[in-house]
Amino acid sequence: MAGFAGMTALDPGLPLTQAALWQWSSQAPVALSGGLEPGPDPAHTAEQLTLSGAVDEAAFFQALEQLWTDLPQLRARVALGADGQVRHWLGTQPVQQPERWEGRSPAALKAWHRRPYELETGELTRQAYWTDGGGGQLNYLLGVHHLALDGYGYALLWQRLAAEYRALTLGQPRPAAWADIRPVLEEEAAYLASGASAQDARALEALYTYRPAEPAPLLERGLAWGHRASVQLGLDTRRELETLAQQAGVNWAEWLLALLAHDWWLETGEAEPLTGLAMMNRMGTPAAGVPLMRMNMLPLPTPAPAILDPADLGHAARQIRATLQELRPHARFRYEELWQRLGQRRLFGLEVNIIPFTLPLDFGPEVQASVQSLISGPTEDLAWTLSAAPGQTLNVVLEGHPALYSPEDVQARLSRLEQWLSSRRT
Structure with a gap:
């Protein structure tokens, strides 16, 4: 190589x-x-x-x-x-x-x-x-x-x-040097030249075998910065969410994916939509410690429970968990390349970005620090971002394409999720 x-x-x-x-x-x-x-x-x-x-x-x-x-x-x-x-x-x-x-x-x-x-x-x-x-x-x-x-x-x-x-x-040691970007590029070149890339493509293309081909909406209206609404859910809600997920044998993110699939079904009627799940593709690779662009989107079948019942949500969440475990090894294949291979068809509707790496910032004992995402790039339809550190509140951001959703629409969708989660608190 x-x-x-x-x-x-x-x-x-x-x-x-x-x-x-x-x-x-x-x-x-x-x-x-x-x-x-x-x-x-x-x-x-x-x-x-x-x-x-x-x-x-x-x-x-x-x-x-x-x-x-x-x-x-x-x-x-x-x-x-x-x-x-x-x-x-x-x-x-x-x-x-x-x-x-x-x-x-x-x-x-x-x-x-x-x-x-x-x-x-x-x-x-x-x-x-x-x-x-x-x-x-x-x-x-x-x-x-x-x-x-x-x-x-x-x-x-x-x-x-x-x-x-x-x-x-504070006189603390300076951080170690950044990892070099070159091993990241070498690893990518090796992946593209290997049979693994073609195998990943086939596994993802199989998801669309029996699905009707629809033109990608971006071909007509393009990608755009969405109207945005956000909420910070308290620790009590976060703990209740984790309890419900644990009872179902999944983690809180998988449980929320089932809930968001239900929300999508209420609006679109899609009983088993493909959700675009953001994948950071970093851990265990040379990119783990390098600031660059690496994120990908994985089309994930997300069965939508028709009733907001913990048992139904738990069943759907377990299906999502099993499917994600099956598809995760193929998450390196670029979704843009998949889009081209499938004739520029619609790959997914809902987009979800789950951020588990939100850690508190330590600028010393006398300084309080916070970070706010203002623009996360354009969206095609509807995009949820869920971020939380262990033991912290859950931050939820919703963005909707301005050609499809008004600011009031986006706020209403977010409020519906917040109200349902709050109603589950014991």
């Missing part, structure tokens, strides 16, 4: 991960034959870090500079190489200082998020910060093109920034 270890500044760049390559295709479909058509909204993401308490601003910005110094893959130029393939050149951009904002209207903030990234000149990220005016609170806004980073990658960045800050303010 030819490796990438010998690449230098004179070499023609590195290939993208497969996930990043498809994101490039959605931004610039002329670059790849048969690429995804762009929707009305770009493949941008953004998260906001808020620090309060005894924040040492000088140490924060020093930690931030160190963070970006150590991330050449996020200071990279992405463009077509001399061979016609999309490549990226690491570390071609200097470390950028965040913009300081004194105030920003909602319209100006939306424009900031929507402004295209100049990928070919090396703009993969943008940053801004502001304070509360009276001191004690610092807000840092990070925007990243989706080809450069997924949700797990964001989590790695925030944990690293906290560790750099503690090293400066």
Whole structure:
């Protein structure tokens, strides 16, 4: 296997991960034959870090500079190489200082998020910060093109920034160097060249054998940033959910997948829909400690219980658990490639992202830290995001395509889930 270890500044760049390559295709479909058509909204993401308490601003910005110094893959130029393939050149951009904002209207903030990234000149990220005016609170806004980073990658960045800050303010050791991106690319190249890729494709294609072929909705209306609503469910609700799941012999996420399938059935009549389940594809691979774009979507049959009864939900959840165990080994095959192989048909309706890696951020005993996802990329229909750390509250975000759902529709769907879960509390 030819490796990438010998690449230098004179070499023609590195290939993208497969996930990043498809994101490039959605931004610039002329670059790849048969690429995804762009929707009305770009493949941008953004998260906001808020620090309060005894924040040492000088140490924060020093930690931030160190963070970006150590991330050449996020200071990279992405463009077509001399061979016609999309490549990226690491570390071609200097470390950028965040913009300081004194105030920003909602319209100006939306424009900031929507402004295209100049990928070919090396703009993969943008940053801004502001304070509360009276001191004690610092807000840092990070925007990243989706080809450069997924949700797990964001989590790695925030944990690293906290560790750099503690090293400066508490004298703790600096974190170890990031893992290199090259083994990730070598592993992907080996997978694509192996029989495993073709085997995974066949296993996923089999899910559609007896399903009617419908054109993918994105062909007509494109992908778009959805109307968004969110709620934080309390610990009592979280504990009751875990109790119900345990009684059914599943985990809380599998139990919620059954409940969300029921909700989808109420609106669409699909008794056994295919749900697009986000898969981080990191654990046990060279990508486990590398900030990049890796996430994939796995089409998962999710039988919908017709009655909201714990026994029926538990039965459906156990079916989902067994099917997920069967399909998980095939989750590396890119869903965009599957979409092309199946003639650009609809792959799934509902999308669900379950985030089990939301860990508290430790900036020291005198600083409180929180992170809020502002933009997670465009959606095709309806997308749920469920995140929780062990022993913490459950955060639920729902996004609905604006051509299909009004803000009131999205809030009503979220409220229905919240009310049902609250009604189960003992």
